[in-house]
Amino acid sequence: MSSNVCSLLSVWVNDMRDYDAIVIGGGHAGIEAGLALARMGAETLLVTQSADTIGRMSCNPSIGGLAKGNLVREIDALGGEMGHLIDSTMIQMRMLNKRRGPAVQAPRAQADKFSYSRLAKETLEGEPHLHIFMDTVVDIMTEDGRASGVVTERGWRISAKAVVMTTGTFMDGRIFIGEYDEMCGRLGEKAAIGLGDRLRSKGFHVGRMKTGTPARVRKSSLDFSRMEVQPGDVPMLPFSFENDEINRPDIPCYITYTNESTHQIIRDNIHRSPLYGGKIVGKGPRYCPSIEDKVVRFPDRDRHQIFVEPEGEGTEEMYLNGLSSSLPEEVQHDFIHTLPGLEYAEIIRPGYAVEYDYLDPLDLYPSLESKIIPGLFIAGQTNGTSGYEEAAAQGLVAGINAALYLRKEKPLILKRTDSYIGVLIDDLVTKGTKEPYRMFTSRAEHRLSLRHDTADQRLTPVAASIGLASKGRMEGFERKMEMISDAVSVLKSIKADGKSLYEKLREPDADVLEMDVPELSRFPKSLLQTIELDVRYEGYLKRQEREVEKAKKQENMVIPPDFDYDIVDGISSESKEKLKAVRPLSIGQASRISGVRVSDIAVLAVAVRSRSNG
C-alpha cells in the first residue's frame, strides 16, 4: 500500500490498492470525512481541485446559529474538527435566543475566513494518515458493483476500498451575475465537469439546485456612523468541549436597512435576473432568499434588514448579509448605494448565484452509504443541503461510516432522539429535499433533550466507542462528569429556607450563578448552568422521554434493506413506489416518508412482523 502520491503511477500499472479510502473535495464535509477516516486508522487520500481553497467559507463569514450551533457542538463531541477551527479563528461570538428559552438557544460566531481556511489546511496536513492531492475527480470506479476508486481529470486512476464524495457546488456548477454566466463552483474557480453525467449514467438521480451570495464591499468606503452597531458577547464562549475559554479579538458587526429606492431599482431590473429570466432552473432556498426574491415576494415590506459583517481580522472585505443577488453588477452597484452607510461602498466582489448538480439523498442509507454503489459515501451540499455546519455533520458521519465499512463493522446511525445530526440525516434519507436543506430548531421534535451544552454527554461516549475520541478528550469528559456529580452533591447538601439548593433550582427564576455559595466557586460556570437547566427541565424531559420511548419502539422494528415490497398485499402502489425509493430500515423511518399512508404502514408492520416470526 502506497502512502504518497509519487508512487501512484506504479500502482496504477500494478492496479493494487493505493489507499484505504479516498475523499473527494476539501470543503467542510471533506475536511471532517478525511480527518475521521485518518484518525480511525484508514490511509486516506483527499483529492481537491485546489489545495489553496481547503476549508474555504464560500458564503457568510460565520459558523453556528440556531440549530446549526447545536450541530457544531455535536460535531465536536463526536470527534470532529469544526469546533476547534472556529474557536481558534472567531472574531465575534453571540449566544442567540437567550430570551426565548434555554433549550433552544445556540451559539454563533463570526469567523476570520482566511485564518479558518488556513487552519483547516494545516490540520489536514498535520494528520499522519491523511494525504492531500490536487486534481479533479471525473469518475468513480467500481469493481463487482462496489466503489473501488476514482479517475481524475489528469488521468490518474486511484484505487481504494471506500470513497467519500463531497463535491459541494462544484459538480457542473455554473455561476450567474445578470447576463453573465460561467462554469464555476465559486466565482473564479472552475467547475468539476462531467462527474454529474457519469453518475447519471450509473443510475444516480441527479438534480439541480441553486444558491447565492451577496457582494463584498470595502470597509474603508463605508460610513458606520449611519448604521447600528451589533456587538458580540463578552466573554466569548467556546464551541469545542475541549476548550474552556476563548481568547480572541471581538470585532463588531453593523446593521443597516434597504428602503423604497433600493426596492424600486430591483423591480426596474428584475427582468435581468437569471432567476426570473428563466436561465436558472435549480431550486433555491426559501428561507434564505435573494434580495430580489424578498422584494418580489413581500411587496408590502418597506425595508429589509441587512447585516454588515467583517470577513476577517486584517481584511477590508465586508459581507452584506441579507443582500444576496444575481442581478447584473451595475444594478448591484446602484441598489447597494441606496442603503444608509453604503452610499459610497466600493464593491470588491459582486454577488452571484450558483447552480449545481446534487444527488437525491433518497438514494442513500442512513449511514450515508449509496444504495447504488456500495462503498461510496456521499456528504454535504452534494446531498442537497446548505450550510457549512450541515455539510460538516454529514462529512463526519460519512467518514466514520466509511471507516466502519473498511473495518466491516456496523454503521453508526444517529437517532433523531439523540442529536440534531440524527435529525438532519434521517430527514435527508427519508424525505429527500426539494430545496437546499437547512437545519432548523423546529425540525427536531425532541429538541429539549438536544441542548447544545449536553452534546458531549450525548455523543462523546459514542465517539469513544468507535475510537474517535482522543485520550485528552475522554479524560476531559470524565473529569467533567465527575465534577457534575460533585456539584450536584454540593447543591443537594446545602439547605436554605428548608429546601436544598438543588430543589430551589426548580423555581423558574432561580439562577445558580446568583447563589452566593463558596463551595460552588470551584466549578466552571458553564457546568453549573448545565446542571441548572437539567433540573429545570427535568419534568418536561420526562414528558419528552415518553415520546422518545414510543418512537424507539417503532425504530426497533427493523425492515431488511432488501425487503420485497411487491409481495406484500394491501400496500397501495403509490406507497410501494415511495417505500422502494427510500428502502427504510425501520418502521419508524417508513412512517416518516411523506405521502405514505398510515394504513400502509400498518400493513407493512404486520408483514415485517410475520416475516421475522417465520
Add this chain to the structure above:
Amino acid sequence: MSSYAVDEPIYALATAYQPSALAVIRASGEGSWDLLRPYFSGRLSSGKASHGYISGKDGKAIDEVVVVSYAKGHGYTSEEAFEIMSHGSIAVIKAISGLLDSIGFRRAERGEFTYRAFLHGRIDLTEAEAVEEIVSSRSDRARSDALSRLSGTLRTAALQMKDDILDILASLEVQLDYGEDEIPEDWEFPEERILEIISRLEGIASTYASSRLYSHGALVVLAGRANAGKSSLYNALLKEDRSIVSPEEGTTRDYIESDASIAGIPVRLVDTAGLRKAGGAVEAEGIRRTEEMMESADLIVYVLDGDEDDSSVPAGALTVRSKRDITGIDEGLSFSSVTGEGLDVVIEAIGEALSRDIVHGSDDIRIDSERQRDCLLSAASALREAVDAKSSGYDVIALFLQSSLDSLSVLVGDITADDVLERLFSSFCLGK
C-alpha cells in the same frame, strides 16, 4: 390482528341470524368472483346488481338472489368483493354459508371487513369506529350520530382544531428558528385563542357520556321494598311477561334484566330483589346484588308501595308510587299496573330523567368511544399546560402545543400505534 391475512377470501352474514325478509351475505378477497361464478346463474360486473339463482355443489338451486359485485378498488373493503341478497330464512342462510365454506371462502373474523377497509386506506380510524357503532348501535339517534361521523364531522372538527393549533405553533416556532436579531418582535401568547380551542375540545369530549347512553343504552334499576310492585312495573314497561309476578314477598330473589326502549332511549331495565331484612341466604345474596346494581345505575326508579312514606328513597332516585287503583292517589307519579293508569306519565318521567344530563353541543358533534374522548381530553390538557407555562420559555410552550397536536393526530388516525389498532379491531362486529 396479526392473524389476519389480507386478500384471502372471507365471508360473513351482514344481517342478523334470524328469520327475516332478506339476508345479506358479504364476501371479499382476491379471486372471490371466480370462486362464486360456477354457482351463480347471473353475471358479475362491478358496481352492478345482478339477478339469478344460486345453486349448491350438487347443482340444485338454493335460492333466487341478487348479487352486487365490486371490482378491486371499488367496494367497502377495496378488494374484489360481492354481496348476496337472499331470502331471509335460516335454511337459506345456512345453505349459502355452507356453499361458501366448501368453495374456498372462510368465515370472517370479528371486525375483519372493516380491518381490511382500513388497511386498504378506504377509511380512517374515526370512520372505522363509526362503522362499528352503526352496526352495534341500538337506537335511531345513535345510528344517525354514527352516520354523521362517517361523513366526517368529527374529523372535520378535529382537523380544524389541528390547523388552529398548528397556526399558533408555527408562529412560535419561527421564533425558535430565527434569532432575536433577525426577528426582533416578541411572540405574544394567544391565550384567548387557546382557551377557545380548549373549550371546544372539552365540549366535544363531554358528549361522550350522553352519546354512550344512546348507543350502549342506559342502565335503569327498579328498586323498592319487597312486594312494592316493581315486577308489575317492570312487566308493564316491557309489555311482556318476563318476571314472575306473585303476591308473595320476595319472589324476585335475584335481579332480572331486559332490553327495552323508553322514550326513544335504549335501556337495560333491571328488576331487583326487594329491599327488606333477609329471610334466607339466597335472598341476602339477591339484596347484596341489588345494592351493587343500584350503584352502577344511570337511573334508579324507586317504587313506593301505595301510600308508603318516602323516607327510604335513596338520593337521586326517581320516586314512583304503585297500586293507584287501591290508594286512589292521583298526584305525583302514581300508577297502577292493573288498570294502566298513570303509566304513560311514569314512562315520560323516566325518559326525561334519562335525558336530563344529556348536553347537546350546538355543532351536534358527539363521540362514542373512550379512545376519542381520551384523545380530546389529552389534547385539551396539553393546551392547559401550555397556558400554565405561558411565562416560561418558548421551548416549553412549543412542547405542549406539539403534544396537543399529536393527540389530535392520533384521533384522526394520522399517527397510530399498534395497540390502538389492535384494540379497535377486536371490538368490531362481524361482517362490517
